[in-house]
Amino acid sequence: MKIKEEQVKSKERVADHGEVFTAEREVNAMLDLVKQETERIESRFLEPACGNGNFLAEVLRRKLKVVNERYSKNQIEWERYATITVSSIYGVDILEDNAEECRERLFKIFEETYKSLFKEKIKDECLRSINYLLNRNILWGDALDFTNPETNKPIVFSEWSPVNGSMLKRRDYVFRFLVEKTHQFSMFNDEGDPAAIDEPIKDFPLIHFLKLGIDD
Numbered sequence: 001m002k003i004k005e006e007q008v009k010s011k012e013r014v015a016d017h018g019e020v021f022t023a024e025r026e027v028n029a030m031l032d033l034v035k036q037e038t039e040r041i042e043s044r045f046l047e048p049a050c051g052n053g054n055f056l057a058e059v060l061r062r063k064l065k066v067v068n069e070r071y072s073k074n075q076i077e078w079e080r081y082a083t084i085t086v087s088s089i090y091g092v093d094i095l096e097d098n099a100e101e102c103r104e105r106l107f108k109i110f111e112e113t114y115k116s117l118f119k120e121k122i123k124d125e126c127l128r129s130i131n132y133l134l135n136r137n138i139l140w141g142d143a144l145d146f147t148n149p150e151t152n153k154p155i156v157f158s159e160w161s162p163v164n165g166s167m168l169k170r171r172d173y174v175f176r177f178l179v180e181k182t183h184q185f186s187m188f189n190d191e192g193d194p195a196a197i198d199e200p201i202k203d204f205p206l207i208h209f210l211k212l213g214i215d216d
Contacts, residue, residue, distance in 0.1 A: 048143035050091030053102035087160035099140040132213030146176035171200035
């Protein structure tokens with residue numbers, strides 16, 4: 001099978017890492033198999049070899065479309081649900097530049113959608129919160145051994161749960177334990193209490209969704 005040029009960055013990367021990006025047609029066909037979940041704002045998605053974000057970008061577009069349809073007439077509601085949308089998307093890639101490119105790509109999709117709706121009324125604090133979430137959720141790491149390739153430290157993901165409208169609760173979990181203890185493709189046991197999986201390695205106080213990253 002011939003691989004299209006846009007599906008590879010270089011022959012060396014294909015040889016060294018088996019890096020071939022999934023084509024748009026295949027991405028959409030696969031996501032259509034779980035169409036209902038891609039349109040559920042709070043449904044969590046993890047791509048353990050996210051590359052530069054082909055799957056996650058389409059998940060974000062589909063979810064934001066739902067947010068637009070429901071909340072575009074109320075800016076603060078749109079911001080709140082759009083933030084929940086971004087907080088539900090997770091990715092890992094073994095190549096650092098891919099993880100960075102994925103974060104930038106998802107941020108651009110959010111920013112362009114936000115600006116198209118609210119023009120000069122967009123808020124810097126909302127963009128800061130989104131950038132913070134992406135830096136916590138899209139990580140450079142090896143999903144096979146659950147560590148960062150440079151530091152060898154365990155990959156740690158944050159669970160973000162909406163509380164009382166505009167507040168978010170953050171709990172951090174070790175990625176290895178999530179994979180070993182939950183059923184396939186599940187993150188944080190979406191069907192029940194996260195504490196039923198395991199105690200988080202760190203538990204954070206409630207924070208307003210527009211104040212994420214303000215102290216970091």
